[in-house]
Amino acid sequence: MKIIADFHIHSKYSRATSPQMDLEHLNEAAKIKGVQVISTGDFTHPAWFRELKDKLKPAEPGLFVLDKTKNATRFILTTEISCIYSKNGKVRKAHILIFAPDLATVEKINNQLSIIGNLRADGRPILGLDAKELAKIAWEANPDCLVVPAHCWTPWFAVFGSKSGFNSLEECFEEQTKNIFAVETGLSSDPAMNWQLSGLDKVALISCSDAHSAPKIGREACVFDTDLSYPAIIEAIKNKNPQKFLYTIEFFPEEGKYHYDGHRLCNVHLSPLETKKYRGICPVCGRPLVIGVASRVAELADRQEGFIPPKSIPYKRLIPLTQVIAEVLGVGESTKKAQEVYQRLVLNKLGTELDILIDCPIAEIETAGGSALALAIQKMRAGQVNIEPGYDGVYGKINILSAKEKKDLSVRQIQLF
Numbered sequence: 001m002k003i004i005a006d007f008h009i010h011s012k013y014s015r016a017t018s019p020q021m022d023l024e025h026l027n028e029a030a031k032i033k034g035v036q037v038i039s040t041g042d043f044t045h046p047a048w049f050r051e052l053k054d055k056l057k058p059a060e061p062g063l064f065v066l067d068k069t070k071n072a073t074r075f076i077l078t079t080e081i082s083c084i085y086s087k088n089g090k091v092r093k094a095h096i097l098i099f100a101p102d103l104a105t106v107e108k109i110n111n112q113l114s115i116i117g118n119l120r121a122d123g124r125p126i127l128g129l130d131a132k133e134l135a136k137i138a139w140e141a142n143p144d145c146l147v148v149p150a151h152c153w154t155p156w157f158a159v160f161g162s163k164s165g166f167n168s169l170e171e172c173f174e175e176q177t178k179n180i181f182a183v184e185t186g187l188s189s190d191p192a193m194n195w196q197l198s199g200l201d202k203v204a205l206i207s208c209s210d211a212h213s214a215p216k217i218g219r220e221a222c223v224f225d226t227d228l229s230y231p232a233i234i235e236a237i238k239n240k241n242p243q244k245f246l247y248t249i250e251f252f253p254e255e256g257k258y259h260y261d262g263h264r265l266c267n268v269h270l271s272p273l274e275t276k277k278y279r280g281i282c283p284v285c286g287r288p289l290v291i292g293v294a295s296r297v298a299e300l301a302d303r304q305e306g307f308i309p310p311k312s313i314p315y316k317r318l319i320p321l322t323q324v325i326a327e328v329l330g331v332g333e334s335t336k337k338a339q340e341v342y343q344r345l346v347l348n349k350l351g352t353e354l355d356i357l358i359d360c361p362i363a364e365i366e367t368a369g370g371s372a373l374a375l376a377i378q379k380m381r382a383g384q385v386n387i388e389p390g391y392d393g394v395y396g397k398i399n400i401l402s403a404k405e406k407k408d409l410s411v412r413q414i415q416l417f
């Protein structure tokens with residue numbers, strides 16, 4: 001069966017998350033989005049893990065449900081650890097995802113990690129632990145655990161980050177690299193960028209939302225055609241079988257917060273070429289720039305842009321529906337107006353958010369949401385959007401419709417619905 005899965009979210013026990021990141025809200029929000037399998041997140045947190053044990057009921061192997069209804073959202077046990085440690089004379093900071101097949105495995109991992117650091121302080125704990133040692137702890141608990149470097153290109157907390165990362169998976173995981181089967185590409189990079197590194201050919205590229213609030217669920221995700229179970233999903237990832245791992249759902253990478261280089265406070269944002277011209281130094285404050293994902297990929301790439309490796313999983317680039325609606329209406333994303341249209345489209349009319357963005361016939365979108373929205377989604381699907389790239393923690397800004405298109409189309413049309 002077709003499964004859309006989001007393997008990386010955070011609970012209300014992580015810093016800077018919505019208090020509504022609990023099982024009940026995740027269960028409902030995933031249905032609205034069209035995500036069938038969602039991460040529990042944060043399974044190392046004692047209070048959250050107690051909630052998982054109390055409330056979740058076993059469903060298919062390695063998957064859990066909150067209620068026993070037929071279309072109940074499936075939960076999968078994953079967590080993120082922030083490893084901060086020193087290696088080869090440099091401070092390293094890498095966020096690592098761990099997937100676990102059952103609660104007993106989580107229990108074992110948590111017991112080990114609680115000796116090393118404080119798991120109560122944050123749903124995404126900070127541990128003074130080498131990423132390779134963390135991976136070994138997970139596999140010692142259960143060899144079926146999947147260990148995945150998270151948002152692998154972001155500057156500050158990633159395995160390839162410009163500020164505190166490594167130049168290769170081998171440098172980080174050494175003899176354990178053979179057991180790393182996937183990396184999470186993160187919002188600021190897409191598979192095409194990662195295909196420029198031959199060193200990543202052997203791993204699958206997965207995409208997840210890293211949601212800190214319910215509306216962000218599924219903004220990036222993985223789409224499978226496989227049995228609904230932990231072993232089947234993990235097999236599909238490990239084998240990179242395009243029959244079973246169909247595609248990933250991606251942001252336009254320019255929209256991510258670390259695509260370009262720059263300084264937020266200096267209002268400086270530069271392309272990789274411009275950064276070279278300035279030798280990596282901010283022209284306003286004279287300090288080193290925060291080098292984003294595009295520059296970092298270019299630095300480590302050993303292939304030209306546009307190269308498609310033989311065994312690769314395709315991808316689709318999407319823009320969250322509230323953002324598309326907000327642009328069409330010319331209002332902010334969190335305004336009542338944008339939210340109302342979203343609710344009507346998703347809840348009463350067309351299907352889940354991801355149905356609308358990916359599969360729904362344009363004619364049906366036009367009937368339900370007006371011609372401006374239909375054109376915007378058509379253009380998004382064709383990749384015809386303008387984006388000011390994000391940098392140093394600032395999201396990129398998206399323009400789908402040109403000023404002329406907005407004027408020509410009856411924007412009021414959508415407001416009638």
Ligand SMILES: [Zn+2]
Nearest residue numbers: 080095150151
């Ligand atoms: Zn992270």
Ligand SMILES: [Zn+2]
Nearest residue numbers: 263266282285
């Ligand atoms: Zn500056």
